[in-house]
Structure formats: C-alpha cells, structure tokens
Amino acid sequence: MTEWIEENYKEGLSFRLGLKKLLFREQSPYQKVEVFESSHHGRVLLNDGAFMLSERDERIYHEMMAHVPLSVHTNPRRVLIIGGGDGGTAREVLKHTKVEKCTLVEIDQLVVDACRKYIPQTATVFDDSRMNLVIGDGVSFVRDSREVFDIILIDSTDPNGAAEPLFGEEFYTNISHRLAMDGIVIAQGESPFYEADTQARLLQIANPHFDWVTMYNFTNMTYPGGLWSFLWASRGRHPLRDMHHVKVSGCTYYNSEIHWAAFALPEAQRQNLSKWTKI
Ligand code: SAM
Numbered sequence: 001m002t003e004w005i006e007e008n009y010k011e012g013l014s015f016r017l018g019l020k021k022l023l024f025r026e027q028s029p030y031q032k033v034e035v036f037e038s039s040h041h042g043r044v045l046l047n048d049g050a051f052m053l054s055e056r057d058e059r060i061y062h063e064m065m066a067h068v069p070l071s072v073h074t075n076p077r078r079v080l081i082i083g084g085g086d087g088g089t090a091r092e093v094l095k096h097t098k099v100e101k102c103t104l105v106e107i108d109q110l111v112v113d114a115c116r117k118y119i120p121q122t123a124t125v126f127d128d129s130r131m132n133l134v135i136g137d138g139v140s141f142v143r144d145s146r147e148v149f150d151i152i153l154i155d156s157t158d159p160n161g162a163a164e165p166l167f168g169e170e171f172y173t174n175i176s177h178r179l180a181m182d183g184i185v186i187a188q189g190e191s192p193f194y195e196a197d198t199q200a201r202l203l204q205i206a207n208p209h210f211d212w213v214t215m216y217n218f219t220n221m222t223y224p225g226g227l228w229s230f231l232w233a234s235r236g237r238h239p240l241r242d243m244h245h246v247k248v249s250g251c252t253y254y255n256s257e258i259h260w261a262a263f264a265l266p267e268a269q270r271q272n273l274s275k276w277t278k279i
Contacts, residue, residue: 005036005044007051009224010194015051017041017222023118028110030162035118041222043119045086047111047157051222055121058088062122063254064218064262065230066092069151069184070099071246071259072237076150079103080178082138082166083188084155085111088122093153094130095248103132103149105141107162139165142174150180154187154231159198167198169205176209182236189215189229192269199229199269203276206233214239214279215269216262218253229269239263239279 006016018039025034031048038044042055053061066089070076077100079093085106093102106112112133115123126133134141138156152175159167166187175185185206190198192215199215206213210233220228232239240263245256265273 002039005038005046007046007049007224009050013224015222015224017044017054024114026110026114028108030108033108033110033114035114043121044222045111045115045119048161050158052157053086053088053119053122054222055119057221058086058122059251060218060253061220061228062088062092063248063251064216065089065153065155065186065188067246067248067251067254068216068230068232068239068259068262069153069186069234070096071244071248071256072234072239072242073150073182073184074244077101078147078149078151080147080149080152081105082141082152082154082156083107083163084153086115086119086122087112087125089153089155090131091122091125094125094128095250096246100130101132102130103134103147105134105136105138107135107137109135137162139171142171142178145178147178148180149178150183152179152183152185154185156188158190167202167205172205172209179235184234184237185210185231187231187233189231191223191225192217192227192229192266193225196269196272200272200276202231203273206231207276207278209233210278211235212238212278214263214277215265215273217265217269218262
C-alpha cells in the first residue's frame with residue numbers, strides 16, 4: 001500500500017507524491033516544517049503542509065525567478081531576496097558574477113536549518129561569501145532598512161500567516177523605496193488558474209510604483225495546476241526589449257527563448273490582468 005505526502009490545496013483539491021521516508025518534522029513559531037524522501041521527486045520541503053520545492057523540479061522555479069531579471073539588468077550588484085530560506089533562488093542569483101552582495105531575509109531559522117541539513121542541493125549557497133543571511137521579517141526589513149537594491153526577489157509562501165503582508169499595499173510602497181531607479185522586482189505570483197483574483201490584485205497594487213508591470217509563467221510540476229506565475233515590476237528596464245542574451249551555466253529550464261515565451265500569457269489570464277498591466 002502506497003503512503004502519500006499530500007498537499008490539500010483547497011477543499012476537494014490536492015496534490016500528492018508517494019512517501020518513502022520522513023526525514024524531518026518540527027514546528028517553529030511560524031509553521032510546521034517537514035522534509036520527506038518522495039517517490040519520483042527526490043527530497044521535498046513542505047511548510048504547513050504546502051509543497052515548497054522538490055529536488056526534481058526546484059531548478060525551474062529558481063532559474064525563472066533569478067535569471068529573467070538578471071538577464072535584463074546590466075549591472076545587478078545588490079540583490080535582495082525576501083523569503084527563499086531554502087537557498088535555491090540565491091544559488092541561481094550568485095551564478096551572476098556581477099552580483100557583489102545577496103541579502104536574504106527569511107523569517108524562519110528552522111527552514112534554513114532543515115534545508116542546510118537535508119536539502120544541500122539548494123542550501124549549500126549559504127556558505128558563499130557574497131551571501132548576507134538575515135533571519136527576520138521581510139515586512140519590517142523593507143520598512144526599516146535604508147539600503148537600496150538593484151533587484152528584489154520576493155520568494156514567499158502563499159498569502160497566509162506571516163506571508164500575507166508580502167502581498168499588500170504597504171509592503172509594495174516600502175519595496176518601491178528600497179529599489180534603485182532602474183531596478184527590477186520579481187514576486188511569487190500564484191496560480192493563473194486557481195488564484196486569478198490574487199494575481200489581479202497583486203498587479204493593481206504594484207502598478208502605480210513601476211514603469212512596467214506584468215506576469216510571466218513557468219511550469220512547476222509540484223504546484224497545483226502545473227502552471228505558475230511571477231510578477232514582473234520594473235523601472236526603466238523593459239522585460240523583453242532590454243533582455244540581453246546572457247548565457248547562464250548549468251540551467252535546466254531557462255534560456256533566451258524561454259525568457260521571451262514566458263511573457264506570452266494565456267488569453268484568460270491576459271484579459272484578467274489587462275487593466276493593471278503595463279508592458
Ligand atoms: N517556492 C516556494 C513556494 O512558493 O512555495 C517559496 C519557498 S521559500 C521556502 C518561502 C519562504 O518564505 C518560507 O520559508 C517562509 O518562512 C518565508 N516567509 C514567509 N513570510 C515571510 C516574511 N514575512 N518574511 C520573510 N520570510 C517569509
């Protein structure tokens with residue numbers, strides 16, 4: 001009899017993988033953090049029962065979050081990641097030699113510790129000398145910091161609990177103060193099928209602060225619906241016209257053609273977002 005690792009995404013809608021072994025389970029002040037060995041997808045990280053990553057497909061998400069903006073910005077020296085405590089996005093960011101410092105603000109030390117121990121595929125990046133790991137709340141960080149960043153990547157969980165304000169108006173006002181005049185913001189943008197309202201709201205909130213605002217899509221096998229989105233919001237730099245053909249080593253998904261294709265949205269999503277899109 002197969003035992004399952006199951007994410008109950010909504011009432012009557014779940015995604016599951018065969019369970020081989022439970023490797024780690026602990027409750028932090030913020031969430032339950034679990035690492036399992038799964039069938040077909042290697043090790044998987046779940047926060048509060050929701051799949052964060054699997055070893056098999058994490059590169060897709062992390063490459064698309066990092067290389068799309070880093071192939072547009074010509075001088076990305078200072079990068080800020082909010083969330084992303086597994087290290088996967090930072091690993092991809094630091095493949096770019098122009099990046100001098102990558103500050104990662106993760107609220108939950110337990111996520112970092114669990115990934116360091118059980119998912120080195122993403123977490124070995126924390127030993128890189130350009131990493132500046134801050135354990136704290138990303139909301140307070142962008143409110144209180146006086147630093148300015150070339151690229152800001154919001155690699156957050158779904159908009160619940162501590163992550164809820166990361167999808168709010170005040171956060172985007174503060175993000176706009178932390179972003180350089182020619183900077184780029186990317187944010188985890190949820191499912192175009194199941195979270196159309198959340199996507200429209202996110203674009204509406206980002207719209208007044210940036211010159212170019214849209215979503216781009218990518219495949220993710222372990223997220224509900226299989227197709228997922230990132231918010232693109234930038235000043236000055238256009239996501240397609242300013243793309244230069246950067247060759248990034250060791251990519252499994254990202255390339256120049258995928259960069260272009262990702263911004264072609266399915267018709268229903270395009271119409272849903274059209275009022276707030278600037279592209
Ligand atoms: N790719 C993932 C996804 O969408 O499922 C996101 C992965 S990463 C593990 C998300 C991280 O955001 C979590 O570890 C969580 O602790 C962190 N997080 C949530 N709210 C936060 C906040 N307010 N400040 C900083 N980090 C936060």
